Amino acid sequence: MKTKIHSIAGCIGFLIVLIFFLSTVYSELFGSYEDIVLVKSNILKGIFFLSATMIIAGGSGIRLGANRIDSKVITKKRRMPFIGANGLLILVPAAFYLEYKASSGSFDTKFYLVQGLELIAGLTNLVMMGLNIRDGLILTGRIPEKAHAKKSVSNGSSIEERDGGPLIVKGVSRLINEDGIPLDTKPIMALCRCGASKNQPYCDGSHNDIGFDSRCLNEYTSGSFQEYKGRNITVYYNRLLCSHAGECTKHLKPVFDTSRTPWIIPDNASRDKIIFIIMTCPSGALSYRLDTEAPRHEISKEKGISIDKDGPYRVVRIPLVSSSSIQGACSKKFVLCRCGISKNKPYCDGSHKERKG
Incomplete structure (x- = not known):
């Protein structure tokens, strides 16, 4: 009001x-x-x-x-x-x-x-x-910002941060809600990332009422990018990107088990299984390397945004226009905070689970 x-x-x-x-x-x-x-x-x-x-x-x-x-x-x-x-x-x-x-x-x-x-x-x-x-x-996301618009990619699809405001989504035709149902889309949409909108997932201007702080508060400390070597594959983990969705620990526990040290043991499963699980990681926190090649991510072919129940936005193959930069971040898949309390904005850091609990 x-x-x-x-x-x-x-x-x-x-x-x-x-x-x-x-x-x-x-x-x-x-x-x-x-x-x-x-x-x-x-x-x-x-x-x-x-x-x-x-x-x-x-x-x-x-x-x-x-x-x-x-x-x-x-x-x-x-x-x-x-x-x-x-x-x-x-x-x-x-x-x-x-x-x-x-x-x-x-x-x-x-x-x-x-x-x-x-x-x-x-x-x-x-x-x-x-x-x-x-x-x-x-x-309030009602008009685009020229400084960001200049960075738009050639295919016209992008996600842009608004300082202290919503995520501005352009040229995206696939937006899936928590129940797997496609939502109506527009050429330009403002998606809530403060967690206070009464018209989720769309922005209703509530970020102004609550004084939403969109700054990244995480400290980029050493040790955030970790390497786990195996005989046939090397797995990399970036804790600053991890949203703790748990896809890896749920579906391949012999390799990914947080109850032990080291929590990733690549030799406990075949290379193909590990690569498949890395593809299911929504945040891009997991990547891998074979032999002498550079680390790489596995990305699904379907472009769009899906919404986790009480969780973040999962984004695939839509460029992010952001002032934040994290070493090893994947430009083609990532998860963005929707609750407003992540210390690693615009990325999700799993803080929504603490609030829910």
Whole structure:
């Protein structure tokens, strides 16, 4: 609700300033003195309603961004005091002065100097308010961010992070829910990753209400990328990518057993079985190497996103546009946090299981 109030008040305020600006320019260029008097009188009346909408927009914005530290929210916070000061110190006094001068028929040099200052201040506020509206739409996933859009891949499908906001999914036609049922898709979708949306898996803007922090909090310590050598195959494990889905321990326990040390023993099963299990690992935490070749992942052919029950998004063959980078991460399969409490965002680290428990 706070998000809607903030956006509605901000848009109304922007439209009022725009009407003031355009009517002033038109009356000065094409209207008579009577038209200018009418415009100045109406602006003075409307300035009180504008002040109310700006107070609502500013107050709700402060509450929504109280615990937010992502860059776009910080930028919006920095613009608001300037917009407010510009209005209180220039636009409001100018409205009173210009209405007084116009109603008395005094269209002298002072009138036009103040009029010019008012137009400059009004245009400045229009630009900054417009930028705030744009950033708000980006934060809620309603429009794409140009900086990320430039990185889009040639086939048009991608998943992009929104700083402090949802995952923006483009060009994906396969989205499967927890029960294996295909969901409706759109060319561009905003998927929730804060865990608070009431319209799962889609974003409803709740990340703004809860002050969602999308930063990666994990420490990239040594030992995260581990090697387990066998006679015919070498298995690699990256703990920073693991979502603890348990596919390996459930289906090939002789090789993958967390109750022992080392927990991976490649010689306890055939090479083909191990490769198949590595293919079932949704996160890409497991990879392997044969002889002298470079480590590789096994990836299923079906492109899309599937949702684990009370768990993350499983992604196959859709590029991720992210500022996070993890050594050994697979670009063609990974799991993304959906609960909002992973310390390794945008990737899932299994924290949803702790919350469930």
